[in-house]
Amino acid sequence: MTRGKAKDPDRGVRLLWGETEHDPRPGLSLVRIVRAAIELADEEGLAGLSMRKVAERLGFTTMSLYRHIPGRDQLVDLMRDEVMGERPAAPAAAGRAAGEPVPSEEPLGESGEHVADERAGRVRAEPSGGGWRARLETCAREGWELRRRHPWLAEVRGTRHIPGPNVIAHYEYMLSVVADTGLPPGEVIAVVGLIGRFVDAEALLLVEVAQAERHSGVSEQEWWGTQGSLFERLDRYPTLSRLWEAGGWDHPEDSFEFGLARLLDGVELLIQQRDETRDENALCKECGTPVDRAPSGRPRAYCSRACQQRAYRKRRSP
Amino acid sequence: MTRGKAKDPDRGVRLLWGETEHDPRPGLSLVRIVRAAIELADEEGLAGLSMRKVAERLGFTTMSLYRHIPGRDQLVDLMRDEVMGERPAAPAAAGRAAGEPVPSEEPLGESGEHVADERAGRVRAEPSGGGWRARLETCAREGWELRRRHPWLAEVRGTRHIPGPNVIAHYEYMLSVVADTGLPPGEVIAVVGLIGRFVDAEALLLVEVAQAERHSGVSEQEWWGTQGSLFERLDRYPTLSRLWEAGGWDHPEDSFEFGLARLLDGVELLIQQRDETRDENALCKECGTPVDRAPSGRPRAYCSRACQQRAYRKRRSP
DNA sequence: ACCTCACTGTTTATGGCGTACACAATGTAT
DNA sequence: ATACATTGTGTACGCCATAAACAGTGAGGT
Numbered sequence: 001m002t003r004g005k006a007k008d009p010d011r012g013v014r015l016l017w018g019e020t021e022h023d024p025r026p027g028l029s030l031v032r033i034v035r036a037a038i039e040l041a042d043e044e045g046l047a048g049l050s051m052r053k054v055a056e057r058l059g060f061t062t063m064s065l066y067r068h069i070p071g072r073d074q075l076v077d078l079m080r081d082e083v084m085g086e087r088p089a090a091p092a093a094a095g096r097a098a099g100e101p102v103p104s105e106e107p108l109g110e111s112g113e114h115v116a117d118e119r120a121g122r123v124r125a126e127p128s129g130g131g132w133r134a135r136l137e138t139c140a141r142e143g144w145e146l147r148r149r150h151p152w153l154a155e156v157r158g159t160r161h162i163p164g165p166n167v168i169a170h171y172e173y174m175l176s177v178v179a180d181t182g183l184p185p186g187e188v189i190a191v192v193g194l195i196g197r198f199v200d201a202e203a204l205l206l207v208e209v210a211q212a213e214r215h216s217g218v219s220e221q222e223w224w225g226t227q228g229s230l231f232e233r234l235d236r237y238p239t240l241s242r243l244w245e246a247g248g249w250d251h252p253e254d255s256f257e258f259g260l261a262r263l264l265d266g267v268e269l270l271i272q273q274r275d276e277t278r279d280e281n282a283l284c285k286e287c288g289t290p291v292d293r294a295p296s297g298r299p300r301a302y303c304s305r306a307c308q309q310r311a312y313r314k315r316r317s318p
Numbered sequence: 319m320t321r322g323k324a325k326d327p328d329r330g331v332r333l334l335w336g337e338t339e340h341d342p343r344p345g346l347s348l349v350r351i352v353r354a355a356i357e358l359a360d361e362e363g364l365a366g367l368s369m370r371k372v373a374e375r376l377g378f379t380t381m382s383l384y385r386h387i388p389g390r391d392q393l394v395d396l397m398r399d400e401v402m403g404e405r406p407a408a409p410a411a412a413g414r415a416a417g418e419p420v421p422s423e424e425p426l427g428e429s430g431e432h433v434a435d436e437r438a439g440r441v442r443a444e445p446s447g448g449g450w451r452a453r454l455e456t457c458a459r460e461g462w463e464l465r466r467r468h469p470w471l472a473e474v475r476g477t478r479h480i481p482g483p484n485v486i487a488h489y490e491y492m493l494s495v496v497a498d499t500g501l502p503p504g505e506v507i508a509v510v511g512l513i514g515r516f517v518d519a520e521a522l523l524l525v526e527v528a529q530a531e532r533h534s535g536v537s538e539q540e541w542w543g544t545q546g547s548l549f550e551r552l553d554r555y556p557t558l559s560r561l562w563e564a565g566g567w568d569h570p571e572d573s574f575e576f577g578l579a580r581l582l583d584g585v586e587l588l589i590q591q592r593d594e595t596r597d598e599n600a601l602c603k604e605c606g607t608p609v610d611r612a613p614s615g616r617p618r619a620y621c622s623r624a625c626q627q628r629a630y631r632k633r634r635s636p
Numbered sequence: 637a638c639c640t641c642a643c644t645g646t647t648t649a650t651g652g653c654g655t656a657c658a659c660a661a662t663g664t665a666t
Numbered sequence: 667a668t669a670c671a672t673t674g675t676g677t678a679c680g681c682c683a684t685a686a687a688c689a690g691t692g693a694g695g696t
Contacts, residue, residue, distance in 0.1 A: 009544040017551055064674045159526045160541060176557040185566030190576045201519040208477045223478060226327040233335055239494040248503030258508045265587045266580030382645045
């Protein structure tokens with residue numbers, strides 16, 4: 001894979017961000033290829049996605065695809081951005097980033113004001129109440145939901161995938177949610193990355209199970225049953241055996257829900273810590289110099305008795 | 319991949335758990351193949367690991383490998399277990415699970431008491447002070463370290479890899495560490511899985527960067543620089559721009575350290591909650607019946623005023 | 637000594653993959 | 667009408683895993 005050279009390195013960007021030339025003519029077109037590829041990947045997974053099969057599904061030869069797309073990698077980028085444009089559940093109108101839904105060919109929703117000169121990807125409709133935690137959780141859940149519809153999304157690996165408008169819109173929104181917490185920039189980015197990678201990792205787990213079941217014809221349980229002689233050897237591991245007998249594997253936690261809760265808890269703790277630190281490093285309300293924090297007790301508002309007194313006098317007789 | 323049928327489903331288990339037949343004869347052997355494969359994967363990644371190249375490296379034909387190993391998948395299983403047997407940093411002697419280091423051919427360490435009838439994998443030397451958190455963190459760090467030595471380890475995907483003795487020993491140890499916290503079985507397993515998947519996901523990130531750099535010859539920075547026209551389009555995303563200008567990407571957090579800290583914080587919180595719950599569900603100190611928890615305030619020690627009074631009298635005049 | 641047989645390595649072949657390259661058909665601009 | 671850009675096709679290359687048939691080699695039994 002990815003053996004092709006980049007004769008025109010900008011081609012990938014333009015395909016994703018360029019105005020969609022939706023010609024109703026017969027024959028191949030970018031969107032048709034992308035659509036067919038998504039269908040195929042939905043059915044057979046990303047490993048089952050091949051240029052040959054996409055072409056077959058469209059009734060063309062393999063090489064015809066290359067007249068529209070530089071190669072397989074760019075096709076995947078386009079597929080990713082396409083599905084990221086699907087609305088999560090309730091349809092949403094334009095947002096603050098000059099939005100207009102991007103799903104090509106037919107926006108499917110009622111057309112709002114057209115901006116059309118540049119695509120900016122689908123963005124969230126409104127802040128949609130709740131604190132950062134509820135919103136971040138919703139983001140994670142929508143990502144999870146999306147990956148249940150399009151499992152291959154979690155299989156997309158590699159760091160050099162060009163983000164399209166919809167991918168960026170998602171990213172922008174998540175960043176804005178976390179940025180509202182007042183965390184420093186580096187940590188905002190880290191939190192968003194952490195959550196995103198978590199969702200992907202968990203989704204990948206499910207994909208792998210499904211994939212193995214599909215193309216082996218044997219369910220996960222049955223398959224492990226086949227490896228009977230393995231389990232006999234596990235008796236000598238005390239913790240393993242104890243947990244097994246306690247039914248730990250019979251009633252497993254939902255690993256997505258469990259992990260998400262732990263992760264959000266961890267982030268919440270970080271935010272609390274930062275808040276405290278900020279308070280402790282607060283400036284004197286009177287003179288502006290930094291207040292040194294006390295080892296315990298209520299954080300001080302003034303740097304010295306003198307300032308405290310000055311402020312008191314001001315309050316009494318302004 | 320994985321197109322071979324399982325004529326002998328137990329073969330995989332026996333290869334991993336069977337006594338190592340280390341024949342010093344010339345020619346091929348299981349261990350030689352596994353060693354060569356590990357070298358190759360260390361250099362070229364799991365995607366670069368092919369039966370052809372392994373055979374070439376050993377000076378045999380491709381098909382000769384199949385006389386010793388059912389297929390590529392099983393080879394990967396064997397490689398995984400092999401490297402899991404490497405000692406983390408300080409060499410460790412036998413543990414409680416009838417340990418003996420498994421790294422085949424030559425154990426490399428000073429031989430302790432031989433048990434030898436069955437392999438049980440390398441296990442930790444001792445509880446090695448510190449609470450669950452320090453120990454779990456050490457586990458994660460060792461996993462991280464191992465994946466830096468053998469990056470392909472993170473690339474091993476799929477749910478149907480048979481664990482060998484060393485893999486199981488690691489798992490057993492992590493389970494025991496978390497089990498010590500008193501969490502219910504399902505949650506113990508969930509925590510260990512969560513941490514494990516996190517380490518893998520983060521390691522995979524690095525692998526992907528390195529891999530892309532290696533076989534494209536262009537560094538990550540340079541490559542993204544090539545996509546210049548992308549960044550021009552990102553100006554209209556407010557949060558993205560703000561974080562960019564604030565230098566969020568210039569001084570990024572160490573995503574492994576950051577994520578691990580959040581994760582452990584989240585787990586710690588869970589454990590605290592469970593402890594409180596346990597206290598709240600504590601039994602009456604006098605009569606033993608469960609105490610119903612109050613919505614707020616100090617948890618009650620007695621189920622009723624009557625029991626509280628009885629206990630008080632006992633204390634006064636025993 | 638001879639035959640048998642298991643073990644080990646080789647040769648050949650099949651079907652899959654991404655894509656480079658030369659060629660053909662078609663519609664548009666000059 | 668001619669030149670040209672666009673679009674689709676056919677062939678070919680090198681890579682992958684592995685199935686199947688074949689060949690050499692040494693051990694055991696007769």
